[in-house]
Amino acid sequence: MQLPTTDTDFDTLDAWWRAANYLSVGQIYLMDNPLLREPLRPEHIKPRLLGHWGTTPGLNFVYAHLNRAITTRDLDMMYVMGPGHGGPGPVAAAWLEGTYSEVYPDISRDEDGMRRLFRQFSFPGGIPSHVAPETPGSIHEGGELGYSLSHAYGAAFDNPDLIVAAVVGDGEAETGPLAASWHSTKFVDPRRDGAVLPILHLNGFKIANPTVLARIGEDELISLLRGYGHEPIVVAGDHPADMHRRFAAALDAALDRISEIQQTARSSGNATRPAWPMIVLRSPKGWTGPVEVDDAPVEGTWRAHQVPIGDPRRNDEHRRLLEEWLRSYRPKELFDDDGVPVAALRDLAPRGTRRMSANPHANGGAVLRDLILPDFRDYAVDVPEPATATGEATRILGTFLRDVMRRNATNFRMFAPDENNSNRLDAVLDATDRTWNARIEPGDDRVAPDGRVMEILSEHTCQGWLEGYLLTGRHGLFSSYEAFAHLVDSMVNQHAKWLLTTNRIRWRRPIPSLNYLLTSHVWRQDHNGFSHQDPGFIDHVVNKKPEVVRVYLPPDANTLLSVADHCLRTRQYINVIVAGKQPAVQFLDIDDAMTHCRKGIGIWQWASTDRDVEPDVVLACAGDIPTMETLAAVDILHRRFPDLRIRVVNVVDLMRLQDDRAHPHGLPGAHFDALFTTDKPVVFAYHGYPWLIHRLVYRRTNHENFHVHGYIEEGTTTTPFDMCVLNRIDRYHLALDVLDRVERIRPIAGHAREELENILAEHTRYVRTHGEDMPVITDWHWQGVGID
Amino acid sequence: MQLPTTDTDFDTLDAWWRAANYLSVGQIYLMDNPLLREPLRPEHIKPRLLGHWGTTPGLNFVYAHLNRAITTRDLDMMYVMGPGHGGPGPVAAAWLEGTYSEVYPDISRDEDGMRRLFRQFSFPGGIPSHVAPETPGSIHEGGELGYSLSHAYGAAFDNPDLIVAAVVGDGEAETGPLAASWHSTKFVDPRRDGAVLPILHLNGFKIANPTVLARIGEDELISLLRGYGHEPIVVAGDHPADMHRRFAAALDAALDRISEIQQTARSSGNATRPAWPMIVLRSPKGWTGPVEVDDAPVEGTWRAHQVPIGDPRRNDEHRRLLEEWLRSYRPKELFDDDGVPVAALRDLAPRGTRRMSANPHANGGAVLRDLILPDFRDYAVDVPEPATATGEATRILGTFLRDVMRRNATNFRMFAPDENNSNRLDAVLDATDRTWNARIEPGDDRVAPDGRVMEILSEHTCQGWLEGYLLTGRHGLFSSYEAFAHLVDSMVNQHAKWLLTTNRIRWRRPIPSLNYLLTSHVWRQDHNGFSHQDPGFIDHVVNKKPEVVRVYLPPDANTLLSVADHCLRTRQYINVIVAGKQPAVQFLDIDDAMTHCRKGIGIWQWASTDRDVEPDVVLACAGDIPTMETLAAVDILHRRFPDLRIRVVNVVDLMRLQDDRAHPHGLPGAHFDALFTTDKPVVFAYHGYPWLIHRLVYRRTNHENFHVHGYIEEGTTTTPFDMCVLNRIDRYHLALDVLDRVERIRPIAGHAREELENILAEHTRYVRTHGEDMPVITDWHWQGVGID
Secondary structure, rough: OOOOOOOOHHHHHHHHHHHHHHHHHHHEEEEOOOOOOOOHHHHOOOOOOOOOOHHHHHHHHHHHHHHHHHOOOOOOOOEOOOOOOOHHHHHHEEEEHOHHHHOOOOOOHHHHHHHHHHHHHHOOEEOOOOOOOOOOOOOOOOOOOOEEEEEEEHOOOOOOOOOEEEHHHHOOHHHHHHHHHHHHHHHOOOOOOOEEEEEEEEEEEEOEEEEOOOOOOHHHHHHHHHHOEEEEEEOOOOHHHHHHHHHHHHHHHHHHHHHHHHHHHHHHHOOOOOOOEEEEEEEEOOOOOOEEOOOOOOOOOOHOOOOOOOOOOOOHHHHHHHHHHHOOOOOHHOOOOOOOOHHHHHOOOOOOOOOOHOOHOOOEEEEOOOOOOOOOHHHOOOOOOOOHHHHHHHHHHHHHHHHHHHHHOOOOOEEEOOOOOOOOOOOHOOOOEEOOOOOOOOOOOOOEEEOOEOOOOOHHHHHHHHHHHOOOOOOOOOEOHHHHHHHHHHHHHHHHHHHHHHHHOOOOOOOOOOOEEEEEOOOOOOOOOHHHHHOOOOHHHOOOOOOHHEEEEEOHHHHHHHHHHHHHHOOOOOOEEEEEOOOOOOOHHHHHHHHHHHOEEEEEEOOOOHHHOOEEEEEEEEOHHHHHHHHHHHHHHHHHHHOEEEEEEEEHHHHHHHHHHOOOOOOOOHHHHHHHHHOOOOEEEEOOOOOHHHOOOOOOOOOHHEEEOOOOOOOOOOOOHHHHHHHHOOHHHHHHHHHHHHHHHOOHHHHOOOOHHHHHHHHHHHHHHHHOOOOOOOOOOOOOOOOO | OOOOOOOOOOHHHHHHHHHHHHHHHHHEOOOOOOOOOOOOOHHOOOOOOOOOOOHHHHHHHHHHHHHHHHHHHHEEEEEEEOOOOOOHHHHHHHHHOOOHHHHHOOOOOHHHHHHHHHHHHOOOOOOOOOOOOOOOOOOOOOOOOOOOOHHHHHHOOOOEEEEEEEEOOOOOOHHHHHHHHHHHHHHOEEEEEEEEEEEEEEEOOOOOOOOOOOOOOOOHHHHHHHHEEEEEEEEEOOOHHHHHHHHHHHHHHHHHHHHHHHHHHHHHHHOOOOOEEEEEEEOOOOOOOOOOOOOEEEEEEEEOOOOOOOOOOHHHHHHHHHHHHHOOOHHHHHHHOOEEEEEEHHHHHHHHHHHHHHHHHHHHOOOOOOOOOOOOHHHOOOOOOOOOOOOEEHHHHHHHHHHHHOOOOEEEEEEOOOOOOOOOOHHHOOOOOOOOOOOOOOOOOOOEOOOEEOOOOHHHHHHHHHHHHHOOOOOOEEEEHHHHOOOHHHHHHHHHHHHHHHHOOOOOOOOOOEEEEEEHHHHHHOOHHHOOOOHHHHHHHHHHOHHHHEEEEEOOOHHHHHHHHHHHHEEEEEEEEEOOOOEEEOOOOOHHHHHHHHOOOOEEEEHHHOOOOOOOOOEEEEEEHHHHHHHHHHHHHHHHOOOOOOOEEEOOOOOHOOOOOOOOOOHHHHHHHHHOOOOOOEEEEEOOOOOHHHHOOOOOHHHEEEEEEEOOOOOOOOOOHHHHHHHHOHHHHHHHHHHHHHHHOOOOOOHHHHOOOOOOOOHHHHHHHOOOOOOOOOOOOOOOOOOO
């Protein structure tokens, strides 16, 4: 490794670093007197000190060096900061680079702006203490740890000219999601994808504990990183001048190697996986901060994690220490009399969109290209009459997605934890392979380095990749077993919060929605039983702000096509689509499906028996299996009680159940009442946990009369129909419930109830003995001709 | 590495393996004719074939070898199977060892029992297809992947004589939780803890894709495992006789090394972390199964994952292949005429509790020792009068936990993702250190190999360790930032399902509850803001079966003590306790706290103004901050409207809100109505998402009159009181809501409303300018003397 040429101006680099550090400390502490024109007084100090200093100087150090490399090499570079608690750092850098004042004109690049910059940090009405959506150049909120690498890779895919520098903190490195994401090296095509440069930052401590990777032998550490597929370069120390020279050399070596890898692959066409370079930066926590406070060591210890000097507003000695610390950066050399960074610092930053704080990829909506979508109607199942054809909904969706994949070769990817084919989306593999850049052996099924179906058995990595891909303006779909979507609950929280926040930031442009296809759902876990049954991801998502969440339960293939087409066109949402993969009855032809999906909820006249009169009872359903069971229940009831007036309401867009004041998709009260009546019993068969329906209709006139059937954590190893029976959502339980409700209004012949109860009892005996479902599906005859 | 001595009877070992494989295939396919006394006929085959063959022969192979080692060395050994999809394997082994028939007498160890064994597998009314609670010897459900190693370590902690063999599948190895858990090596004390022997099983494929670790170079793989802190021994091949000899040698070498490590550490007292041995087993997926079916290769490919021969019931050639496969194990040599395993096989198994299927640690309730608990009343805060003292609830709890730790030196551990001190439980560090067996440096704060506060920045690893610890009969507490409990949502699902299932298995003995202390909660994320605000873990947990979940919201320190004491005594629950860590007003002295917690819900007479009359309005509260704001609202109202009759109801045990038919803690209707009236407005301040309260009281008489305030995803970087204001749960919004409700019944002076609205407006201005809360806490004067 060669040290950089002597013409590198390390003094200016160091000055830039000192400026970023000064601005970081200022943000944590100061309300006023930003240039220290006068000695610090109590009223200059914020009343509450909230921020994280410990990791910040390291982030700033790396920022300064990346800037040098960008300028020297004219790089297109993004910076993902795993230790995003160090929020003041990138804010300081963006202000130094001028970007901050461009996107927030009130925070000008002068003394007044500096005062506002300081005051707003972690201050009511200001900005968060972490790297956040408000931070220009960031796609990565630093609150929850573990996703820096997967975000970085997501950004690099299909961006061949982009280099994503990703600092991984040694705290973050202990998390599962981060540990798994190192293996992203096996999913990069050096010909077509950009590069990720991981910088493992060992500052030795978390909040209170040492970190694992900082406390194993260097031999073990190097061994581990090689095992991940990297060739690490270690830079360790604490002397600034020395560290500048060595880090610059390491960065040059890493970037040379990346360039060489990419050129070789691109000129030869050979994508063989290389050992990608990475850097290990070992530097003190709270580097350049106070060495000791109140006789306790601070720099280089866990005490530097948050606010190293605790009470400078009330404690004179603390205030003196703080001033000494701030002055140690020699602000007079860094800012002119107006508080503007001196020319040498301004010149060090790259220009325009080469500034990492202004890189367009980090504002994905700005580089977004619309998907080119085929006409989904071309993939429709033929349904000459309702409930006559059968089909596998996700398999049919797969043919549509195959052509989406074909038409958007650098703008769309699919993600799944080894479940793409199990979820019956295998048609997409006719358009592209699965991404795979480890060893390929004869007999492997359609794996290749340039495939765009991304499968690793890590929901966290899939989610992180997809988020990175979306946040840089591209499109995607995550298909998962329904139950295991919970693995990414917490990631969904963070993404929802990101979307909500960016809705309120003018310069952030809308990005494509995060689309989930949840299949292999609770009702069809024949292979896997109890452990794979959980429809609660919907509940989790619905707790987020209504403006960012959408939930769809298309009952069949054509409605699924229509819903998927819609979701792929949307921006800034989390769309959850739940759909089955098993052969199932098809209800609607494509025109009716479109009409139904456009409404999101509607009366199925063809399935109802209440023509032109007020119904006796409403049977409502949401989800494929509940819809089938509901229609079968109608059939059972209609045969026995031909004069019973039943209305069938099907719900595709779950949010339609809410009030229009509670959700943008909500239905006005009058419209809701027109569907569900104001006083008739409503027997509702719902895909998930039943209480969600109660919650959604809580404010509706008729909610007292809603009787919801759903999953109640019953059933394990049994047949699909028996699963419904055990959870009381099958046709017989639904029909019996209808009889119960109607009986309160008018007499019901006793023998009909007894007959249904007998069938249920016989069912259990049969299933336990034969291991298969009784033949319970009857032919339906609907007089209807269309949907309402 | 030395090959085992020639007196090892590899023929018998192989016969045992063949028997286990035969029994595994039989479980997947056969309903009848278990001994193949006649040629297979269609009716012998199950109508639906559900199971996973691919991983099973490898699991059986390891089982046979572990048995040999147990017998030779008289080991106390458990077996955790990460690839738990291979459910037939351990069931077969348990039956061969006799345990299965002991715990399930109807599944006798003879032909009739074998028939039942086969039929019940993945059959309605039978057992799941994965390793499951029903499987003797297992503490690990094989449904969701990623937790085998952390479970294994959890079992090994404080069990010095136990060796836990843990097979990690190469699919599972791609998950985040598993990837993180390798670093458990830094948390083992070889003097005091048992050993984990990881066996990384590379069979090369997941459902449809190759696996990462099977497709990187062996140099990278070895490097990776050394980086994790292991010295790997590789055994690769497919020839049984050869593999037997080599695996036996590898196992001997690993066990010798473990023994040597432990002896050295225990005799010298030096706990220095060694490179623990592990084994890499590279063998074909579906080993010994059909090589080819329908002209496609099966053994050694992803096609072997589930049911390799698809349709032997209808397809004659498939049936012939299946019979050939079964007979390849030579069942006549393995079972006598009655279907009993031949003596040589019976003798190979260890005896009694040395059998892994009968190891008492794997039925944790059987070895459980009650915690020795100090009297929690001794740790109480002095509260001479309600709302006069202040205290930090979790800090006080910490003093109680310190003494729990002292009195239960091998029976209790605490777990936290580097948050123990941040959560103010630091008193426990006076009783023990943090567990740490990596390098220790001067200045480190109370870390030691034999510490029992387990901190790694991986919620998944903490949870997995704790689960393993509980499942082997010990006790523990997991403290976490509230928002990040969502990281383990999916693990909680699996544990809840495990508990629910074991409640129905007679031989499984109750294990200690899984206790969560969620603190650093949504209302006090001053340092971290929006990304750290999410109270939805409660909602997630409440979706599980009522019989296994409990949720507590103690409003202050003394109630927290009482609740924690209770939770530590319980079995088979998931207890979620939410409590604050910040200095807060204390409401109840210890006697009142006990009374209140015993009831779980109650009228606070001392805070109410409706003495002996029907109230005009009920103010209800659950959670520390909501309780404080509610009492302040009462104060505000009482000063202005002294004749307004207000009743205060505080809820500690959230499940009390439900009906007694819906939850074991549920309150009968009449009792509920007595608290909340049947017709008066109820203004409810709740800690979390407000709709949960609506859901819980949905069936109550007065539910229409419940007006719930809670977290609505508002607020980020601001002051604690402003957080309340933004989410409309502060005293002024509560008081205004009361005025709204009461106004419908009787007139309210307009100026009072205006005054409160003005205070709120002034508040916002003040906070945005000063960065701190307005002084809004007033002195309360309660005439009351006790609680109801």
